[in-house]
Every structure is written in structure tokens, then in C-alpha cells.
Amino acid sequence: MLLHAKELLGFSIAALDGEIGSVKDIYFDDHSWVVRYLVIETGNWLFKRKVLISPAAISAIKDTSSSVLSIKLTKQQIKNSPPIDMDKPVSRQQESSLFDHYSWPSIGGAGMGWPTTGMVKGASALVSSAEPKQEFDPHLRSFHQIAKYEVHNQQGRVGLVKNIGIDISNWSVSYLLIDDVFTSAKESVVITPNNILSIDWPTSKLKIANSQEDLKKAPIMNAEGFFSNDSEGKI
Template sequence: MGKVDQIYFDVHNWHARYLVIDTSAWGYGQKIWAPPCCIHQIDFDSSVVKLNLEQQKMLGSPAIDTLKPISRFQEARLVNYYGCKPYWEEANAHDALQCSSRTTSPAEVVEPEKRDRMTLHTNAVNIKVHLLSIKQAGGYTIEAVDGPIGRIRDFVFDDETWLIRYLTIDTREWWQSKSEVLLSTESVDSIDSAASTIFTTLSREAIQQRPVYLDDVPLRRMYETQFHKA
């Protein structure tokens, strides 16, 4: 069908909300948004994402321009089309990743969308960003309580809950002896999309004590245990 071009995540709780699939190499010439409820399995050995949908169903999905702001109204049309539970209505974020037969009329979310004025791809002072793509956030500066410590290079997510657990931080501009370390998203205090900066509650020293992260080595519980003890 295509290749995963982007992943959009919720800046409030770090849950991946959509895959953006680029179908141009397969001759379809469009980018398709798919929520995680459409994903059947990820085959990491083959680098293949298996969906529970047919191609024609996906090709008929509502189009969203990634270069323009996205509203709750557009999201409602999208999740309704796929028959997914709107994640913003879920009290439990994990349940938001499951398919549901219940649908919500886009009109039901217009007023909350107006009230919150939440849009994407904008740095306007009075407008909140509720979704970011990994491409957008890639390269953001990580600001510790006592100064900058690196830039985001990648993201590590849980393939069962679609929760981004860690940020991979490139620290070479700050520490010659370090390459990449992990920063838990639980340690993130806030995201400033206008300044392309993510603020953490940790100090530079605390982050410097983290074990070096090697991207080509599987992330196992033993490493996570060592990471959280640091």
C-alpha cells in the first residue's frame, strides 16, 4: 500500500494517534491517515505494518493536508470512517487504541474544538498544539532545569499501547564523551512548539549519568532497569 511517512503523537500524554502512509511509490499519489486501531500487527523483522483494512477502504478515507492545521472536526470524520473510538473522549488512554462500533458525529466536537482552539502546525501565541509529528519534533532541543543537554534524534514507543516511552537524545554538541542517551517521557515537563524545545524536570548531571543508548541493540528490560536506577 505504501510506506509510513510520519507518526503523529498527542503532546499531552505521548500516545501515537495516527500513522501517515505515503502511497506515491505504489501509484496512488496520496497520503493516508490511519489510527492505531487499524493496525493488526507490526512485523519488526520484515519492517512491515499489517493493517486490518482493505486497500479500497483506505483509499476512500478522508484526506488531511499535513501542511495545514488539523481540527477535531477533521479527526472526527477520520475516526468515524474507520469505526474507531475517538481518543479524546476516552478517560483511559489505553482504551482509545481499540476499535469500537460507536461513532461520533463531527458536529458533536465542533464546540469543544472552538473552545480549546487546538490546531496543528502553528506557532501562534494563543493557539494550543495538540498533535505533533515525529518529523516536526525531531531535532527539538532538550532543556534540563540547568540548561540545554541535547537534541531529539528519535522516539521509542511501546508497540502494544502505542505510548512513546523514551526520547533518544543526541548529546554530542554538549558532551564529547557521550553519543546518545534515553530520556523518559515521564520526565518531560512541557513542550514549547514555538521555541522547538522540550523541557525536562531532570538536571544535566542526572541525564549525563544515564547509560549510553545504542540504537542497533534491542531495548530490553535489563537496560530499562539500569536506566531507571541511574
């Protein structure tokens, strides 16, 4: 089941004993292309505090028409969760404390996360082997951060990132939607993560392998989320 990030924003989150708030952002791993957290703004019951919820806490999703996600947590568990300063990068220590508090499963290694067997994309943003070890995870990125990033190929600028498609059966990022020079304002070109060569976060630029000719032949999605050419199923 696919949902776009912009659809998820605003979804209500229902704990075992009542609604806790709504989705304000999505944190994903730009190396494995898997959603790691939903950023939830709690209601007045917790002074609109922002908390991180792993997809591991979300119950099986059978229907998204209600715009509600149910989680296997109580309000008390969320209230007692370690505080996170959302104005700063999430540190590895903070992630570790979250996983300890909720007893979420961990994959360890490059960062905390939930099991990704069969979920990790074959290619990803290039990672330097000399990348320094940092207190925070350099691959944990915000959807709000990547939205409207410039997209470039070998020939130059081709458009902007508009949205990302998320397979909520395993919370992997299936594709990015870009507004490019070959489509109308109401259409987006579909780019899969394995076509992304690099992401330069300081300059807000994303480089893709697709040539101009590739982009003209790429799947196109309209504003209603349907393919406007004959490319459905070719992603």
C-alpha cells in the first residue's frame, strides 16, 4: 500500500487509550531509503510536545481512508519517553534511549532502526568510506528538508523534489516525485532511489543518473496520484 509523504502529514495518531496528536514530519534514512520515524506533535494533553514514533510501533494498516494510524503504545508510555530537542539533529544517544524506553527492535550498525530485511534498496545516496563518525546520524533526514530540493543530472538542473512515495507495508521509500522541465505543473516524474547518485545537503541539491531522454520516458503521475501515461507497474 503506497502513500505519499504529504498525505501522511496531518494523519492522526491513536494510542491504545486515545488519540495523541498528528504527524508533522517524516524522518527517513537516505542510505537505506527506509522511514525511521514519524514526528508527532501531541495535543494539548502533553502541551503539544513533539515525539518520535518508529514504524515498529504502528499496528497493521488495512485502511487509510480515515487518516488515522493506530500505534501499540499508551499515552503514559509516550508521556514518559525521553525528551528530544527537535531543533537539533537527533543524536545516536537519543535514539538509543528511545529504543530502550519502548523496547523497539534495533538493527544497530550505522544507526538505530527497525528490522529492514527485504526492505533496503539496492542503491542509495553515495556514502564516503572516509565519512567521519558523528554524534548524530548523518543519514537521518526530514521530508520537510528534502522537499523542494533542486534535482540535477549530467546536463544540469531538471527540477525540484515535490513528494516521496512510501510503501507502508514495510515503510520503504519507493520513489521520489519531481517537478521537471518536461511536465506540466500538475504532473510529476517518478524517480526511484536507485537512480539517485548523490545528495548534497549543504547546497540542497540531488543528483540523478537519468538523462534528459530518460526523463522524457519516465513514469508520470498526475495531481490525483494516478499515472498519466502507460507506465503504471514499471516503477
